[in-house]
Amino acid sequence: MENNTIYTAKDFKSDQYVRWCPGCGDHAVVNTLQKAMAELGIPPHMTAVISGIGCSSRLPYYMNTYGFHTIHGRASAIATGVKVANPELTVWQITGDGDCLAIGGNHFIHAVRRNVDLNIILLNNKIYGLTKGQYSPTSDRGAVTKSSPYGTVEDPFIPAELAFGARGTFFARSIDVDLSVAKEVMVEAARHKGASVVEILQNCVIFNDKIHSFVADKEFRAERTIHLKHGEKMLFGKNNEKGLVLDGLKLKVVTIGENGVTLDDILTHDVTDQDGTLHRMLAMMDGHELPLAVGVIRSVEAPVYDQEVKAQIESVRAQTNRRTLRDYLLTRDTWEVK
């Protein structure tokens, strides 16, 4: 859309009082999203923000765009309808780990599989906040919560793995406290044509405080995370002295200058690689042996559902003279009563 207006974050801010708990990671997300939208320059009236139910799903109320706070788990399906009905709109889906991966898991994987042009922002705090503290499908095995007083006995989803399993074309990750990466991945998600999944590791200060602190705390972040950028070497560490290499079929951390390792040995990130093997390996790194990856991990081109729907209708219409219902009805088997 041609548009010369310069927008600021304020243009995307609604007049509603923000009701999240003080210290909640969601505050940073909404502010960053408004900045990302300003940078994208798409007018507020051409933007629709769709959410399900949960703390994070309150977000549309704080945006001065078209918004729809729907029902639990169904945001992917409703957003799909919005985008197919009007492909000119930029459609964002705001969702949480319970909304998206438990009750809404089916709609999520199918929106990703179809590659509907949605920007899905998944705020992952590994807990149900709005219902006051039950474990979610991303809670770690053994997590002690209100509904698992003796610890959970089930393994969590890794959102990236699920997105890739659903043949996702775009996956990015950031941490709520790292505003610049969060804005970067939101902008890239919007620019990607197709279903973009952005996982934001978000802190629930009340029910799951510090759940991401192992990677999110400033004192460890440089050592335990790696900011991946397309076309650049996979480097991390306080002085970017560490890097990732392939050792057989596995990723390994090396230090430049040690054991004869040079910069040339370090892997270069390619978000466009159709073969998602390396993307998956990067996305599965968790900050322990290997650094947790933030930034855009995968961004590949593929046919986009809403555009395909539109194109198919246009191509069928180009091959027929039928323009009205009556035109069609008269092509059926008919007889005349005189």
Next chain:
Amino acid sequence: MLEQTKVKTLDKVAVRFTGDSGDGMQLAGNLFSNVSAAIGNEISTFPDYPAEIRAPQGTLGGVSGFQVHIGKGVYTPGDQADVLVAMNPAALKTNVAYIKPNAVIIYDTDSFTANDLEKAAFVTDDPFNELGLTGMQLVPVAITSMVKDSLAGSGLDNKAVLRCKNMFALGLVCWLFDRPLDQATHLLKNKFAKKPSVLEANIKVMTDGYNYGNNIHATVSTYRIETATAKKGIYTDINGNTATALGLIAASEKSGLPLFLGSYPITPASDILHELAKRKDLGVKVVQAEDEIAGVCTAIGASFAGNLAATSTSGPGLALKSEAIGLAVMAELPLVIIDVQRGGPSTGLPTKTEQTDLLQALYGRNGESPIVVVAASTPADCFDMAFNAAKLALEHMTPVILLTDGFIANGSSAWRIPEMEEYPEIVPHYVTPDLLEKNWRPYHRDTETQVRFWAKPGMEGFMHRLGGLEKDSITGAISTNPANHQKMTDIRQAKIDYISKCIPALEVLGNPDADLLVVGWGGTYGHLYSAVEKMNAEGKKVAMVHFNYINPLPANTAEVMKKYRKVVVCELNNGQLATHLCSKIPGLNVEKFNKVQGQPFMVSELVECFNKLMEE
């Protein structure tokens, strides 16, 4: 068999084609009804097919039937058939209940071997005697062997040859009822345009069947059927599902809005999805969703984005959609939900008909959640009611449930192709630019109709947020204020109640000075009307009202209902409309006639019931 042929002149005649579900009985029946309609008969058809796609050949579970009723004054497919075509013993056995005592039975002798009889669980070698079929006019025809002879040297393989058996039966029946073959030939040419060898074989076998009938004067009676005097125009044969799909397209044209369908396959509603998926030539957008919930949710998203949005389903699917329908109630978005009712509860009887979803449609949601509920009464009426459902949804910003059923969805009738000028414009309640100067808020509404203004994403200046949480009555912001919730609950109800002023009044049919008022709704119209007409012809005084609009009820409902000494509500459920009427009309007393067998009413049982009530 070879007695002198008698020619009977009848008002109407019902023919039932039955065979294995792979025998092409639906096609034969369809062609016969089309041919009859083309020569001026009224038609009504009813396919009766099993839930199994291909049960083992020759078994009772695999029998598929198609009943065609033709003539003058035809409102139903007929209680019982005058002619039964039975391609095998299983078909005979499962259909004896649906034929008249002196019916003509045409059967394929080649398929009545000991082995075939055993598959159909006959214990003797005389199936007719075993079934107690005396007084029937039996017409044994070696259909299979004659078809093989007819197509010897055609180059078709044995399987393809056998698939033409239905055309032999069709040709024979066409002779029996004096139908020329040109219209059937024309229809076959359209159907098999891309398969010339199959087309040629079908036409040859059909012609041979016709000539065979002529040569042997195949039965004791041939029939001449009265033609009806229909309104001038171009006609087509249409079933309820297709009519529903096309009614939505008409509404899309009249409102100037793109049509969006979000749907998930379910029997017996899937043909709506199929028809609209084909209508890309008219710009229809269809999403086959991952489940029923996504079907309605994609539609709600499309409605939010400014399309005419619909979802199609049957009872189990409606249950899954109920939470999302509540969202559309709360967000006050237009939405059409089509429920093609089938036997329930649970998976129930997927291919059979019932009216058991009325209370689900009216009340099956959490909270005080009023919506519009309408019903279609005949296959052709599905077009009008789909149109009207869309009009109400768009003009009143509300979900509307349209109830049809398996009987009218799959049954067909002749339908005059309308001129679109015959239908009213649809004018959605959009925001207008001047509202921005008047400090527009998303829940501002028309003070009379209570309808809020529709602002579609993409419109500058009207950005707003909707949602399932209770809204402030003006600003649309989240509100938990007790008085506001009461106010919004009242507004949502008043908005639906107002619609009673926008729908047609209830019309009394039959004899208005009657002793008995017959009440029905939806797909039972044809049977009820036939029964009432029959009784009035016999000098009894019977009146009838039939509901197309169920919530809200037509404004004159109480007045009409209270005028009659005796009222009987007839439904294919245990009394759901009766319950609804009694709850809305204080002091109303009704008799009930209910049937829950997965089958439509029979005119005869209705007449019997009404006579009994009048004697009491």
